[in-house]
Amino acid sequence: MAARIIDGTAIAAAVRAEVAEGVAAHIVAGGRKPHLSVVLVGEDPASQVYVRMKGRASEDAGMTSDTVLLPATASHEEVLGHVRRLNADPAVSGILVQMPLPPQVDAHAVMAEIDPRKDVDGLTPANLGLLVQGTPFHAPATPAGVVEILKREGIETQGARIVVVGRSVLVGRPLALLLSNRGAHANATVTMAHTGTRDLAAVCREAEILISAAGAPGAITADMVRPGAVVIDVGTTRVADATRKAGHRLSGDVDFDAVREVAGAITPVPGGVGPMTIAMLLVNVARAARALEDRL
Ligand SMILES: NC(=O)c1ccc[n+]([C@@H]2O[C@H](COP(=O)([O-])OP(=O)(O)OC[C@H]3O[C@@H](n4cnc5c(N)ncnc54)[C@H](OP(=O)(O)O)[C@@H]3O)[C@@H](O)[C@H]2O)c1
Numbered sequence: 001m002a003a004r005i006i007d008g009t010a011i012a013a014a015v016r017a018e019v020a021e022g023v024a025a026h027i028v029a030g031g032r033k034p035h036l037s038v039v040l041v042g043e044d045p046a047s048q049v050y051v052r053m054k055g056r057a058s059e060d061a062g063m064t065s066d067t068v069l070l071p072a073t074a075s076h077e078e079v080l081g082h083v084r085r086l087n088a089d090p091a092v093s094g095i096l097v098q099m100p101l102p103p104q105v106d107a108h109a110v111m112a113e114i115d116p117r118k119d120v121d122g123l124t125p126a127n128l129g130l131l132v133q134g135t136p137f138h139a140p141a142t143p144a145g146v147v148e149i150l151k152r153e154g155i156e157t158q159g160a161r162i163v164v165v166g167r168s169v170l171v172g173r174p175l176a177l178l179l180s181n182r183g184a185h186a187n188a189t190v191t192m193a194h195t196g197t198r199d200l201a202a203v204c205r206e207a208e209i210l211i212s213a214a215g216a217p218g219a220i221t222a223d224m225v226r227p228g229a230v231v232i233d234v235g236t237t238r239v240a241d242a243t244r245k246a247g248h249r250l251s252g253d254v255d256f257d258a259v260r261e262v263a264g265a266i267t268p269v270p271g272g273v274g275p276m277t278i279a280m281l282l283v284n285v286a287r288a289a290r291a292l293e294d295r296l
Pocket residue numbers: 142165166167168169170171172193194195196200213214215216219234235236237273274275277
């Protein structure tokens with residue numbers, strides 16, 4: 001029997017509606033309107049699209065947003081100066097520095113400068129440290145989105161064997177930590193796999209929940225999937241496609257058509273994990289606004 005297809009777009013819409021309700025209640029209770037400030041350095045077209053989407057989503061949820069646009073030649077000190085200014089501004093609830101940054105800017109140092117309460121990307125050393133400690137505050141949005149999908153789909157993680165393919169600081173590693181922490185929608189036995197993993201197929205076949213965040217189209221084939229497993233595809237890679245007007249399409253890591261015949265449930269690309277990232281960013285901005293006003 002073909003796998004159930006998980007509708008990430010619908011789950012994200014539900015999360016976004018809940019955030020909007022929470023924001024409205026926060027304002028009625030006398031709170032400030034949450035505000036997201038994005039720092040964008042340079043003119044990378046993909047980054048411009050993401051930043052626009054984040055701004056629009058914030059406004060849809062009843063928040064405000066602005067973008068600090070800096071030229072690709074901006075110095076490290078200049079970027080740090082803007083982060084410090086946003087840290088000090090009480091009207092700013094969340095700060096997001098869009099990656100990648102140009103080479104003259106030290107991305108680690110810039111991230112470390114963000115006030116952890118305003119770090120809605122969850123990537124400052126303080127927030128990553130809290131995650132390692134098992135007491136996350138702002139978790140990175142994409143891993144949090146994967147956990148939210150599992151939660152809302154009623155997929156049990158307690159004691160489950162989970163394999164995460166990928167070990168990046170942005171996705172794989174925080175996701176493995178979230179899922180292996182104690183607590184609800186966690187408490188799993190997690191293996192983090194990567195390019196150094198011996199016999200990746202055998203490791204993946206052990207998974208009751210297989211999550212791929214490799215950014216490698218076709219990396220997960222049907223023979224790597226245990227029958228009935230839940231397969232979550234975080235991969236989003238632009239691949240050339242002459243049949244599309246744009247000349248390209250987005251591809252996940254999973255060989256969707258074949259894996260669908262083996263898995264119990266599966267996320268598509270697009271329409272799976274992708275929409276959850278912005279939804280969980282909004283969750284973080286709303287939390288930041290409450291935290292700054294001691295309303296948590
Ligand atoms: N849906 C969303 O909103 C969203 C958000 C963020 C990222 N993404 C997507 O998620 C994917 C991962 O992002 P990322 O930032 O984590 O990428 P990344 O920094 O390139 O990390 C990829 C990880 O996967 C591992 N890997 C790559 N190919 C592999 C293979 N064939 N077998 C086993 N392991 C492999 C790498 O191993 P090594 O460490 O050994 O190199 C690395 O740890 C990308 O497609 C990205 O576009 C989607």
